[in-house]
Amino acid sequence: MTSGHISSSAFWRKHFFLHFIAFLLLTFWVAAQTRPVALPDLHLAEGERLDCVSYAPYHLPGQTPLNPAMRIPKEQIAADLAALAPITHCVRIYAVDQGLEYVPELAQKLGLKVLLGAWIGRDPVANRSQLETAIRLTNLYPDAVRAVIVGNEVLLRQEQPEAAMRAMLDEVRGRVSVPVTYADVWEFWLRHPTLAEGVDFLTIHILPYWEDEPVAVDHALEHVAQVRQRMQEHYKKPVLIGETGWPSAGRQREGARPGLVEQALYVRSFIREAHDKGWDYNVIEAIDQPWKRQLEGTVGGYWGILDQDLQPKFPLAGPVRARTSVQPYLLAALAGSMLCLGLACLPGRARSWRLLTHIAAGAWTGGVMWLAWEHGQVAYRNAWEWAVLGMIALAGIGLVLGIAGRRNQNMLPGFIEAMQQRQNRWLPALRMAVLFAAATAALLLLADPRYRDFPIWLYAIPSLSLLTLNRLSRTGREEKLCAGIIALGGIARWAMEPMNPQAQAWLALCLLLAAACLASTSKASTTAGADGS
Template sequence: MLTPLTHRNLLWSALLAASIALLILLFAGLLAQMRPVSMHDLHLGAGEKLKCVSYAPYHRPGQTPLDPDTRIEREQIAADLAALAEITRCVRLYSVSQGLEHVPELARPLGLQVLLGAWIGYDVSANAAELERAITLANDNADVVRALIVGNEVLLRRERTPAEMQALIRDAKARTQVPVTYADVWEFWTRHDELAAEVDFVTVHILPFWEDEPVDIDHALTHVADIRRQVGIHFGTKPVLIGETGWPSAGRQREQSRPSLVNQARYIREFVHQAQQEGWDYNIIEAIDQPWKRRLEGTVGGHWGLLEAGSLHPKFALAGAVAERESLFGPIGGALLGGLIACLLAATGRRTRCLRVSALTACGAVGGVISVLHWEHAHLAYRDALEWSVLGGMAALAGLLPLVLARWHGEPIPDTASAARSLWRAERMRSKAPSVGLLRGLFLFAAAVAALLLWVDPRYRDFPTWLYLAPALVFGVIGWWRSRITIAERTCAAVIVIGVIARWLSEPANPQAIAWLSCGLALAVPVLALRSHEHQQG
């Protein structure tokens, strides 16, 4: 028969081993990100630049085209275009409102051409006004405006019918002095090739990352070449412009298609090189990161730019090796600080033992690293004050969990309801068991909501692994300890297990899905299995 002390030693040994293993795994991943990756160097000739890039000026805090009152100042657009003139010969616009009507006149002295876009949507009267402005602007700046694009992915969004688009394009061609086209993903062009008779050239979007069956970066250029060849054959002698192509630098992985800075640099370099060889006309999406797009497409939507939002600094060079991460200062500092605080809290409490202090120090170090990595992710992903307060609050609790655990000595963990009552009554307790019990309930509920949402609506949602990894470590070990569990907690755990397994089964080769699966199971399985253990220990 094992004594209570032996049980506690097993507990702290398990926590120490799990913490060290996770710490090694985290730093192995970080070191891999530090490794420079060699790739094709893009050597543009003297004075040669990218053919065209998509430009939207909504890259500063609070700027969004979704707010009809938004208007971008002329001075900002002038500064943006001056920066873009260093890397491209042309910019593509998607609208001519909210200050974008200044682009042609500002582009002229910089030597930039403009693919002028008229935004077409549900509102018929707004469409008419937008198209009228675009036609006038194109005619007044025919020396700068390379073409007028009437609508962008309108058929994909099902906001107008093919017949209605034909009528709009026909009207624009009759009244403008520049070539006219329409832009949509390549599948919708081939499904509605009757539009080809109305346009001067076909503008297709080929985005390997967003395909219904996402394409791995290793096969992305082969995919683009195949689609470009198919489109060229389908439309015969009609000229073709690849109106959008690119790769995101951050966000949710789709099956084997992973957003990353290295993959973005690789895709852009290899695509431009191949486009030069094949003689393709192209436009890269996009010039500058667009934080507002995270509202529509999640984290990944805001990180397709060649330049950083706000600062306009290039995200990567066109030649030389590229690394995902430049420094380990933050994670190392987080590990040292978290470990030190946890060590001090554990060492100054009662029943101080070397094994316990070592386990809690290692757990605190893991919590510190995860807090730093979550902070980095939050800056990329969080979109508003609500997300910063709710998700940031959960992240703060996750970071504090190893420190709360440093004052816990292995006492039975109460269920969430009992823990809440104890804390509400301010009962004097010698341990942090009520706090640990309450935090377990909160994380179970929050993770259940996250797992459910990611299961039923996954396309634009990030895997929240950084948010729940520290709780998964802690409760994946101490969750098997003496505890009382409510039906509500078991229900949340069941939802987590079902949700993470279902998400993983949909994309089993996705490392982010695998990490989320592991995290969810570590957090939830002990709760579901506890009934057979809760009366056997101590």
């Protein structure tokens, strides 16, 4: 074997084990998600229901309150409330337009109470309309409206000063006969203590997942109890926990991990505690709200106890599974193996260890692509995201298929070199596209991480594919620059949340992507050894 050649058999043997072990570990992880997890049961007595749940009707495709012209049909709201009536005594609404003005009338027919909200923002004309409508509906349906909530997190958003909120509260209290309150994150009540003088009771939001220092689900109930007690003792007024809940999907924040099992655990435990201790509360929220992903990323859309089709996402008693079946994942892995095997078996391709490598790489690729598709279903918000992120995913698949279909083991040039030579361009171009996209993602996760998912499944495939190519390719300055950004970005992101498993996985992918380029040869070797047998 000459110095410019690579031992092909050893090369493919090494990368077979790399992909095989990766696929094996991933399969164990997916299978573990199908195991039922025992959780504390919530057994409600006959006639016992949830105290209250946040209700917004924007759960069907295309529905969003961000569109000023949006109006939800009365029939849809009636169907939603009919689905909620068996599980809750009350619904909380946040505004009285876009069809929500129907809620008091429809709720009264179903025997539901309403925490009726007037949405307060920056626009004085819109604010006046909200206040007048809320007052009119409250006086028209006094048996249905339990209280009026003037404004939701207005001080948090800095859209009105405290004095303006106090004036609105005083006005509404003078014009209705039901209690009046204001709702905000609990810390903002502490920052504006005199506002409590203008309400009949405090409405506080306690969301362990969204705390500045996120609270893991195992400690979330303790945190809620401590905050509630602190507010009760500080203000000597009744306290309504106006929002509390847990998301079933999205980005992990330090120890606070979204998930169906975690959501079921929190909701069951909180409701039992609240009923046992006589807390007034409102769970956020009744129905998943996909439109909220525009504001809060993936996690914003999945706080509902019902899904978009008004079906319960988890039972109140018995074990809960994060995943119902491993079969789709395995079928995708099988399809990936068959595709790569077919390409590798074309005339002139290698056999033996190389074939085994492509079977393993195909299984890994198919399985990861299924997980990426699942993630896209809950995370991607529009056609633009599907197009851009879909192209990145296709570039990763292209690397796998390109490796499987190579006729020889000639050294691949760097991107700019390949463009200048006008040959052997596809694999260098795909590699450069993936590296540029990953470098961009690493920078975005540093600059704007709060609502941004870790794109683990998007880059899991190319991370191993580029390792396969690193001994068979040269890298130019452009690849090494991207690799450096990826490595430093991954390290910096992990350093902000070192105990977050998603941040750890992202760090591992970043280091793999970077190592695949930084370890590549820069020599002008043009050939490697023949395909192994």
